[in-house]
Amino acid sequence: MAAARAVRRRVARIAATLFALLVSACGQGGPGRDATAAGIARVAGLDADPSTGAVRDLQLYRRDDGKPGPLFVYIEGDGLAYLDARTPSSDPTPADPMALRLAAADPGPAVLYVGRPCQFAPGRTDPRCTLRDWTTGRFAAQLVAALDEAVSRERAKAPARELVLVGYSGGGVMAALVAARRSDVALVITVAAPLDVADWTRRLGLSPLAGSAFPLNQAERLSQVRLVAFAGQKDETVPVASIASAVATLGPSATLVVVPAFDHRCCWVRDWPRLRRLALGE
Template identity: 45%
Template sequence: MLVGWVLAACAGVPSPEDRSAAMRAMAKAADWRVQAVSGGDFSLLVSYPAGLTSAQTLAVYVEGDGFAWVTSSSPSLDPTPITPMGLKLAVQDARPAVYLGRPCQYVRTGGSRDCGRKYWTSHRFAPEVVSATHTALDRLKAHFKVQQFELVGYSGGAAVAALVAARRTDVARLVTVAGNLDHATWTRDLRLSPLSGSLNPADAWQSLARLPQVHFVGGQDRVIGKKVAPAYLRRFPAGSDVRLIQKAAFDHACCWAENWPDLLQEVSR
């Protein structure tokens, strides 16, 4: 009965293969290449402009949690995003940019660690997940001869981007969109199960205090809620270069991609 209920809940959701094909079609339409890169424990999907060969500063867009849950109590069998919001943002960036998927999205084999469902539920920001992204950045840095990164994280990708930035000295700026920057506040506020196997970006504030940051928040975002970003910002001392930009009419999905070129102008101000 449980299997039948989950399958019914999934009715109408594209298969992982179809979701991956849709992402590849989106990348192809923008003349972006798609490949897998080793992140040590996991293989991660990357996409980048076909003509990109080197970049002094590389913007890396880290995808959100994807299709992590079928219902509020049933995790999905595959977290590959239905809508790759990170890619929708990345392809609009006129600067050298790369899209980076999360562990177990698009690529289920090739790493040394099995893609258990904990990696898109309780352990979505686990140390091994952060390490995989950190390693992938090292490979991108060597391949594209990068001097510094700007990390852009969407939703749960914001947490991963922040945790990776806390480990590195070559990140020039952290930008997040509808980001889960304090999952302890998030789970408590929305009465969700704690992310018991995950690191919390808010706890890394001391390593992030040196870093310029811009955090976009939607005034109608019920997925992350209104308390998460302020709780994160309260960790930082007065005078820190950490900006919160709220868009009153936006929610978790709308209308970031539609307005991304203009929002990037706000980041640079």
Template identity: 40%
Template sequence: MVLALILGGCADPGRHADASRHADELAQPAHLKRELIKTDSFILTGFYRITRPDLPLTLYIEGDGKAWATRSQPSTDPTPYKALGLALAASDPAANVVYLARPCQFTPIPDNPRCDVTYWTDKRFAEEVVVAMNQAVTHYVAVGQQVNLVGYSGGGALAVLIAARRHDVASIRTVAGNLDHAEVNRLHRVTPMPASLNAIDVARQVASIPQIHFSGAEDSVVPPSIAQRFVEASGARCATLYVVPGMTHESEWAQRWPELLAKTPVCARTP
């Protein structure tokens, strides 16, 4: 089954509430306020801090969360306890920071009638998911404002897929990004996801957007070769792979984030 090795363990009563409290503990010191965003398909949970609407907005997208309880059994709730995407957002000192959880994460599932296990397994990057996440981005971006997209793990795929549909994206950064789920699933010999869109298929569409893809040198879940494939597919003029020594897929990326965030995506000059 798809990337069951990312997150193991069994669901337990109260885990959702514990994860939600942990998210608030991450968000509150960074002055990130929680809210629900209604889209056509899902009610999404977001956290935001917007103090200078005249400046660009940096928007973070969470990873896949607790997609699986065991290698063959999906979880009953994909909400991550260790929300690495939120931890990245909380460590960003910018004036305008937004964090988006993925469909069915943090928002109580009874309040989200569209939620079904398929949206955190084989359809995690489906068309309706990309549409909903893009609507949530629009909810936060003011007219004329530029947005810098950041995605962790599967959130990196969504950052790319969303960028391909917008005209206000100033940059893309991914952290351990699953930028080619077909190749990742092939490497791990797990079930493919034909109902999901694949970020690498739109690499050329986002090729003119400055972007950096951070990969952990010790990441065995989404190895650096995946980001390298994406950079090559984009033509590489505006896309850079940065391999971070000693980091795995679920390392403490937030601790390194201020240093990594200082690396500015740029496009190489054409001859």
């Protein structure tokens, strides 16, 4: 019993330390959040590769060890888009970049992480960014084009690799929208992503995302791509129903995987190697 209590105390201390680091990163503003991301990438052997694009400047991290296998492209979530239900943030850079953590946990040979437009240092200094880009217009066609451009540039470096797009939360919506524009995507994996955006905003009582593109508006094109949608059974941020309805619309090419006990954040990173294998059918 004493040993068990000691373990619980140690876990509690670690959790408190991680929480303090996240609070510190938020308090330091964007540069502190940049440093958090750089540290995650450095430990995982992901090299910083900022992209100056025709549409938006993006923060990229990449790794390619030259061994055979697919290229996994990870697209970040919406980040710190709002400070509360009504107050937009002045900087959407995530305090804890979940898609980057998933990329860091990827055991494959080739990984590309793509920050969303207006996130991190490249986006923060991009004069083309406006508040709308991370609020009502967060899924706008021009922002999808910015991500698609970055994917194409990286794809040209390794054209023989299969292309897999992975998106966390709002990044999953963007992954689906990018896939609908392309003909070379072998698989889309979404993690806690509100693929039925209209259903999601209705369920949560959110304002409609005017100016955004929705995956289900391109269902015919997207249904030609294999898609695996992970949902957390206890996720209150993105309810399972807002994912299940999209999967039903997309038909047999799409698969819904509801993970018991998971919510919007727990425990995707911890179990990512296993879930990745499941999505690949390994």
